[in-house]
Amino acid sequence: MTAAAEGLRRTLPGLLALHARERPQQVALREKRLGLWQEVTWRQYRDQVHAVACQLRALGVGPGDHVAILSDNRTEWLYADLAAQALGARAVGIYQTNPPADVAYILQDSGSVVLVCEDQEQVDKAVAIAADTPTVRHVVVLEPRGTAHLGDPRLVTWADFVAAGERLAAADAGFDEALAELDPAQPTMVVYTSGTTGPPKGALLSSRNVLEVSRAFNEEMGFTPDDTVLSYLPLCHVAEKIFTLFLPLTVGAVVHFGESLDTVQADLREVSPTIFLGVPRIWEKMNASVTVKMQDSSWLKRTLFGYFTRRGAIRAARPRPTVGDRVARVLGDALVYRPLQERLGLRRCRWAVTGAAPIGADLLRWYRSVGIEVLEGYGQTESGGVTHANRPGRVRIGTVGTPLPLVEHRIADDGEILVRGPNVFCGYLNQPEATAATIDGDGWLHTGDLGEIDGDGYLTITGRKKDILITAGGKNLSPEKIENALKTSPYIKEAVSIGDRRKFVSALVVIELDNVGNWATRRGLPYTSFADLASKREVVELVGREIDQANELLAPVEQVKAFRLVPKELSQDDGELTATQKVRRREVMAAFEALIESMYGGGAR
Numbered sequence: 001m002t003a004a005a006e007g008l009r010r011t012l013p014g015l016l017a018l019h020a021r022e023r024p025q026q027v028a029l030r031e032k033r034l035g036l037w038q039e040v041t042w043r044q045y046r047d048q049v050h051a052v053a054c055q056l057r058a059l060g061v062g063p064g065d066h067v068a069i070l071s072d073n074r075t076e077w078l079y080a081d082l083a084a085q086a087l088g089a090r091a092v093g094i095y096q097t098n099p100p101a102d103v104a105y106i107l108q109d110s111g112s113v114v115l116v117c118e119d120q121e122q123v124d125k126a127v128a129i130a131a132d133t134p135t136v137r138h139v140v141v142l143e144p145r146g147t148a149h150l151g152d153p154r155l156v157t158w159a160d161f162v163a164a165g166e167r168l169a170a171a172d173a174g175f176d177e178a179l180a181e182l183d184p185a186q187p188t189m190v191v192y193t194s195g196t197t198g199p200p201k202g203a204l205l206s207s208r209n210v211l212e213v214s215r216a217f218n219e220e221m222g223f224t225p226d227d228t229v230l231s232y233l234p235l236c237h238v239a240e241k242i243f244t245l246f247l248p249l250t251v252g253a254v255v256h257f258g259e260s261l262d263t264v265q266a267d268l269r270e271v272s273p274t275i276f277l278g279v280p281r282i283w284e285k286m287n288a289s290v291t292v293k294m295q296d297s298s299w300l301k302r303t304l305f306g307y308f309t310r311r312g313a314i315r316a317a318r319p320r321p322t323v324g325d326r327v328a329r330v331l332g333d334a335l336v337y338r339p340l341q342e343r344l345g346l347r348r349c350r351w352a353v354t355g356a357a358p359i360g361a362d363l364l365r366w367y368r369s370v371g372i373e374v375l376e377g378y379g380q381t382e383s384g385g386v387t388h389a390n391r392p393g394r395v396r397i398g399t400v401g402t403p404l405p406l407v408e409h410r411i412a413d414d415g416e417i418l419v420r421g422p423n424v425f426c427g428y429l430n431q432p433e434a435t436a437a438t439i440d441g442d443g444w445l446h447t448g449d450l451g452e453i454d455g456d457g458y459l460t461i462t463g464r465k466k467d468i469l470i471t472a473g474g475k476n477l478s479p480e481k482i483e484n485a486l487k488t489s490p491y492i493k494e495a496v497s498i499g500d501r502r503k504f505v506s507a508l509v510v511i512e513l514d515n516v517g518n519w520a521t522r523r524g525l526p527y528t529s530f531a532d533l534a535s536k537r538e539v540v541e542l543v544g545r546e547i548d549q550a551n552e553l554l555a556p557v558e559q560v561k562a563f564r565l566v567p568k569e570l571s572q573d574d575g576e577l578t579a580t581q582k583v584r585r586r587e588v589m590a591a592f593e594a595l596i597e598s599m600y601g602g603g604a605r
Helices: 003-008 012-022 042-058 075-086 100-110 120-128 158-169 175-180 207-221 238-251 261-271 280-295 299-317 323-344 361-369 432-438 479-486 513-522 530-535 537-551 585-591 593-599
Strands: 027-033 036-041 066-070 090-094 114-117 138-141 155-157 187-192 202-206 228-231 254-257 275-278 351-354 374-378 408-411 416-420 445-453 459-464 492-498 505-511 560-565
Touching (some): 012 042, 012 075, 012 175, 012 207, 012 238, 036 042, 042 075, 066 075, 100 120, 114 120, 207 238, 280 513, 408 445, 459 479, 479 492, 479 537, 505 530, 513 530, 560 593
Parallel strands (some): 027 254, 066 114, 138 155, 275 351
Antiparallel strands (some): 445 459, 492 505
């Protein structure tokens, strides 16, 4: 390999240039627009990034600057991200669900000079906060319909922006050579943390951080250019970046972008990806959907489904399948497993992965019982996205697997998980004190998570250091374990366990509107709103039965003795959820303090 090619291998935009040389006509991206899948080759991918980089440079963007992206996942997201990196600048993702104040915070904190907006909804936010974000000199609009009347001189359409860049790129013959000279140790992206306990912090990641992780992960999993991915989780999150940017650029896999967030399930069935990342909420929703639909199925379908899922669970639990297991697998595949996997869009999936939040062990066992092995992994933004993973054929449910070869791990005296390696991030933007508190003098990243490592190196997460519950009796409990047990029910969307300095554990529960509404309709139980449905005696009794079942999965001291149904869905706008839809425990507990106190005032369950 030449020195220039070796230089290109060290960064994400450099890898794109290599793929464009080696497989120029092969498909890199597919995007569904107006009902049709449109293909982008590696050469076209690289040329679009080149054009965007040229125009960004013409607008004065250079090393150390920040380019913010406020959009759903789409090809332009990747073009803007990699173009910024190609200039030595940094891409900054912003969740499209963020309200204007949160968008302003990230633009102010990063000092972004260019903002790429998807449509009128996002442009309206940019215009509303213009006075508070003076560093934003240009706003590039991907879908400009409805924005012409705004009169903001910073606005330019993506089509005009790229056209100008293409003219400049035609005279820029040294683009690949410049990519080969990029420093892989310099930060190339800012990924903001979810902010469950305070304002989000901007984690600085370099190409070296993410490519070290990606290559190690690939060596363990064996991804290939024949693999396909569906990109649908927000690209602001490091987990989606792994599967949409890092791994595809490492191995040459094909990334698919569906038509919208509303079509994800249909897109999943249509694409049938070989690699699929689902956060726990996705796996929970799929399971709940199947469970509810089976309740409405014929007696024969319910009987077949119940029998073969039980046989699947037995087979999965054996170290070696028996002849009877193999026969049942063949029959089950024809009658139950194949139709279900095809309905879920996972029939071709070789690697189904979960991460980003804790997931219930029973949920993983259910998927295994229907022939879908979901591999749980663990990592953080600050560790390049992934440090541990269960490997195919070496899964231990209840653990997040063993560390990647490049990662050292240990448990501190207080139970905190520490990791070290070339994947550890460059620090927090504008926050040297927070950086020093997170990475110690010996290079160990303090994760804030509590865990245990067994004799074979498998890591079990036992809770968050800041969230641990200490009961009045002095017992330390993990709220995540309790909440995951409750969320195995298809009727429970969210749960917040309470018990710190309390005599017993209780929970605030948010019902799953679609499933509980379907349950109520089938029983002739009328309701007019979420609050009305949650107030029904019959619904309270339904959730009570579900909690009784969940308690069987918990130790006596962990079991939920009382609960209250929250009369509304939690929302980001009300400050109850982060942009990644994680529950802000403190805010929820403060908002529903009266409900909590009613459970400890002698009231009935």
